[in-house]
Amino acid sequence: MKPYELFIGLRYTRAKRRNHFISFISLISMLGIALGVAALIVVLSVMNGFQDELRSRILGVAAHIEISGFDNTLADWQQVAAQSRKLKEVQATAPYVVGQGLIAYDQAVQGALVRGILPAEEDSVADIGHKMRAGKLSALRPGEWGIVLGADLARSLGVQMGDKVTVITPQGQVTPAGMVPRLKQFTVVGLFQIGMYEYDSGLALIAMQDAQKLFRTGDKVSGLRLKIDDLYRAPQVSQQLTKTLTGDHYIRDWTQSHSNFFRAVQMEKRVMFVILLLIVAVAAFNIVSTLVMVVTDKQADIAILRTLGASPLSIMKIFMVQGAVIGVIGTALGLVSGVLLALNIGTVVPFIEHTFGVQFLSADVYQISELPSKLDWHDVTVIGLVSLALSWLATIYPSWRASRTNPAEALRYE
Structure with a gap:
């Protein structure tokens, strides 16, 4: 990637004059990705914790x-x-x-x-x-x-x-x-x-x-x-x-001896992964609408760059940089917040219960007084890579559309 492609792509991510709304949509997409990634990490960590808790209780009576x-x-x-x-x-x-x-x-x-x-x-x-x-x-x-x-x-x-x-x-x-x-x-x-x-x-x-x-x-x-x-x-x-x-x-x-039980728990974990991944997918594909609006707003800029000798591939890379920045920052925020929350779930949940006067798990019913959590770094890695992949895929169509801009048509009414 050439330096000017990266520079222009990063510059387009910042609000300038008329495109404050576009930057607002970008922020919403970024926060949506972060929320989805964090939710995935926390939910899968809690499910891992429950699975280990159940396994330890079963193996407390059954033999290895x-x-x-x-x-x-x-x-x-x-x-x-x-x-x-x-x-x-x-x-x-x-x-x-x-x-x-x-x-x-x-x-x-x-x-x-x-x-x-x-x-x-x-x-x-x-x-x-x-x-x-x-x-x-x-x-x-x-x-x-x-x-x-x-x-x-x-x-x-x-x-x-x-x-x-x-x-x-x-x-x-x-x-x-x-x-x-x-x-x-x-x-x-x-x-x-x-x-x-x-x-x-x-x-x-x-x-x-x-x-x-x-x-x-x-x-x-x-x-x-x-x-x-x-x-x-x-x-x-x-x-x-x-x-x-x-x-x-x-x-x-x-x-x-307990294959059906643990197979059901594993299947439930996979289903939850797919369901919560849809949150990340929705947020990631908001990038499509963001970039489409940016491409429309930057028609004149694109035409000038093409006139100065920029290739269609270079134009495509510029807008892919902008979408990638949204995905990377959103994924990074989600990973950090998700990991911190999963590691401190034993402190956060009691605080919420005490503040709002609710009880998520009754010890009399579930024999568990607090939410168990086990952070699996393999899950964190998979979630991060999938989120980045979805964000990158969302940039392809708008970037390709920008690369197809005709300079003469774009500058006709300028």
Whole structure:
């Protein structure tokens, strides 16, 4: 680009005499781009924060990787655990026994997933021990028949610490009266609250040895839960385990067990990106109307430049510079304001709530007291590049129209 093309293009961005309205439209376009870019960054950061929050809550109960047999039992779990820990990515392992059951107290009955655990090992692969509202996981001792319930499950049953509940399992026992369900009384020794209704209302924990007796599994367990150092590498680690472990095992990672949920969240994020990108697109294409008015206003200038020897390409570059300046400044303002707002969303939102007396998220409903935010610099880069591309595309038609100006026609009435 020649120096005079850049100089004239930058000069046309400033208001002179008759074109104050044109400069006002340019300012509106610039602010529109900045607003759209900032909104995109903030919304995607909040969605990233929610996704991480949900993932951490789900993985606070579910394992990164689960290993079981094809008949949903695992006889040699100690050997499998030892082989799994040979991989440097595997941080901890924990066996479990799981089965369906009914939990009854007084006149209330609720279905639940009953999981037998070793409290010490379970603390190394899950966060339930840090989410206890009452009691501790260590209170689950073999032979004492203690049980830890989700807070919502306990509330629906109407039980408190120390109450005795009856667990009914589908594994029946033969009596003179025929086949009847197995019943066992447990004492409530703890309550937990993860913040996910699926678990808080439908999960009960007991000691693993008690679960083996209750579900008649003998020395077998249902499977082995693994925690790895990088949860995003769970699929790769699962493939390594498939090659490492001897025998037939069914290996499933968290991306498979909750694939529909996280796929839906990712799809929602993409849709929001497209919707909010329309704000940037509308603001960017306001540049078209701005440049069309500038081209009309500068017909005489264009004719003089053409008469002095400026090529049509040079005329085109002059007006593309003007549109590009609007896009670059608007994008830069949007990036800076969006990043600052996303990084300080935890301060800005409470200020707005306190000032206007509103509450965006009720802790009683969402189990989240503040908007989570996670700034992804990849998202910021993509948003900036897309905004600049839209701004540049918006300059092509008006600039091409300016380059087609006939000097003789433009100067006829001057």
